[in-house]
Each structure stands twice: as structure tokens, then as C-alpha cells.
Amino acid sequence: MNSYIKQWNNLILNCSFDNTYKMVWSKALVELSLSVSDEVKDDTIVFDFIDLSKLCLKYYWNQTIYFDLVQSPNLKKPPEMITYTKNLIYTYFNKKQSVQPIRFEKVDFNTTQLSEIYEGTVKKIANTLKQDVCWRFKNLNRETYEIYDLDRNEGKVFMNKNDVLMLKQYSDFLFTVINYRWTQMLEGFNYSPRISRKVRAIDENNIKRASLKKFHPHLDLLFEDGKRKCFYCGKNIAEKEISVDHVIPWSYMFSDDLWNLVYCHKGENSQKSNRLPTEEDITRLEERNKQLLQRMQNNSKDYDQLQIAIEKDYVKKFWISFKG
Numbered sequence: 001m002n003s004y005i006k007q008w009n010n011l012i013l014n015c016s017f018d019n020t021y022k023m024v025w026s027k028a029l030v031e032l033s034l035s036v037s038d039e040v041k042d043d044t045i046v047f048d049f050i051d052l053s054k055l056c057l058k059y060y061w062n063q064t065i066y067f068d069l070v071q072s073p074n075l076k077k078p079p080e081m082i083t084y085t086k087n088l089i090y091t092y093f094n095k096k097q098s099v100q101p102i103r104f105e106k107v108d109f110n111t112t113q114l115s116e117i118y119e120g121t122v123k124k125i126a127n128t129l130k131q132d133v134c135w136r137f138k139n140l141n142r143e144t145y146e147i148y149d150l151d152r153n154e155g156k157v158f159m160n161k162n163d164v165l166m167l168k169q170y171s172d173f174l175f176t177v178i179n180y181r182w183t184q185m186l187e188g189f190n191y192s193p194r195i196s197r198k199v200r201a202i203d204e205n206n207i208k209r210a211s212l213k214k215f216h217p218h219l220d221l222l223f224e225d226g227k228r229k230c231f232y233c234g235k236n237i238a239e240k241e242i243s244v245d246h247v248i249p250w251s252y253m254f255s256d257d258l259w260n261l262v263y264c265h266k267g268e269n270s271q272k273s274n275r276l277p278t279e280e281d282i283t284r285l286e287e288r289n290k291q292l293l294q295r296m297q298n299n300s301k302d303y304d305q306l307q308i309a310i311e312k313d314y315v316k317k318f319w320i321s322f323k324g
């Protein structure tokens, strides 16, 4: 391996587990290197902290809005970049009057009249990168790797042109290494399943939230008179108010499983977002699953999966691990 890339590889794979700042920082640098032309004339390439900050915000936005991933071992005091990102997300949700997740790349902060808070967030993240991250990333085991130069007052990173082109050439490899290390860290801080799939899904832009309509025929088996009842409030649900809800949030499971799906009123579903179900809900869901299994015919994949979920106690197990 090229010696410059070897240094990056070392820094990424051996950095400390305090939080994931070094992951967003290194990923942003590699991503910015992709924008540099192979024919570039200058010997030194200059990257601006503001541009790096926008990329860091993108990574944190997407991981947070879809999966609410925890980015440090200290649950009580989240890293400030996450606090900034979450504030921006909440402001966006408020403005939209909806908690529907959306990819960062698709948000137009100007037309949603959030340009001011967006610019402010970018500046604050740039500041954290300046204070805490940019110089720390170069240090490992009392050694400093001179992979770039910094002007922290001006908020600039200086890199040798050949080094930047090397980053670009090895970008696929480095993204894989960064995601691997990032996943390792997240697995230490998060109790939710499928972390590596979540990290990859965000990069590959294939987070699909399928329609849950195909579960209606199963769920309808519970209501012989055809009157569907809300799992949470117990009242009848009108046709246009019907919604299928993940009792253990989708952001946590990252999959649609019959054992975790119930009918509820539309409004209740959108209010709930990523909230943890109560123990009472969990107990009722276990009862519901047993009842549902009895009513289903034992000739489908869904039946087999529900049976396994009951036998293996998925509801309780996932709920307990979710509580941490």
C-alpha cells in the first residue's frame, strides 16, 4: 500500500473511541478530494472548514434522522455536533409539521426558510472541527502524522496535490475502512441491531421504507367484525385514519416484521416517532402475537416468522436491548 494511504489507514483504524468526530472529519476530507480534478495545476490544495462542515452535517443528519444512532459512550452528554444537528432536524420537522425523515441532500434550506439556522449550524460544526478534531486526528500514540497542514484561524486545510490525488484514487478503500471503524464504534454505543447495514444503507442511498399495506390481511384476522381497533387507544379506526405502526420503532429495527406491527390511528403514529414503547405495550404485543398466530394459516413465510419470533421471545429481547 502507498505510504500516505497507510498513514490514513493507521489513523482511522487505531483512533480512540471518545466519539465519532474523527470519522466524519476523515470521511469529509476523502469526499472533498473527489471534487479535485486530476489535471489540477496547483501544488497545494486548500480545503475550507465550511465545506468540510457541510459534509459532516450531512453524515450526522442522515444517521440521526433515520436511525437516531448514538455517537458517543456518554448518553447524558451527547457530542455537541450531534446536538447542533438534532436542533436543525427538530426545527425542520417543526417547519414541515411532520416527522417524516428525509435525506440531507434533498432538503432545500432556502425554500424551507431555514437558511439562517442552517448556516449557523454549519459554522458551529466548523468551529468544533477547528477546536477539537482537525489536529487531534493527526495524532496517534504520541506521534503526529503529517498528512496535512492546518490554519485553524483561517479555517483551512492544506494538502499536497499528489496526496489529494492519492486520497481520491483510494477513496473507495478509505470509505470502507472509515465505515468499518465507525460501525465498530457505534456498536459500542448503540444497542440496536443491524448497525453495519444501517451505516452502509446511508452511503448507498437505499433506505427504503416499504408500504405496510401488505400486512393488512394478516392484521385484519384479529378483527372478525371488520372493525379495526387501535393498538394504543383501543378505539375503532375509520378507513382513512388507518395506519400500521412499528411498536419497536423502525429506526431501531430497520425492518418490517409482522411481530412488531399493529394498527393505530394515523395521528398517534406520527406523534410517536422514535419513542420507546411502555412495558405494558410490550406485554400486550406479546399477547397479540399469540392470538394472531392462532388465527393465521400455517402455510406462509409470515406465519413461520411470527412463530419463530414468539418462540425466541423477540419482542421482549429487542425491547430490553433497546432500553440499554
Ligand SMILES: [Zn+2]
Residues within 6 Å of the ligand: 230, 231, 232, 233, 234, 235, 264, 265, 268
Ligand atoms: Zn388510537
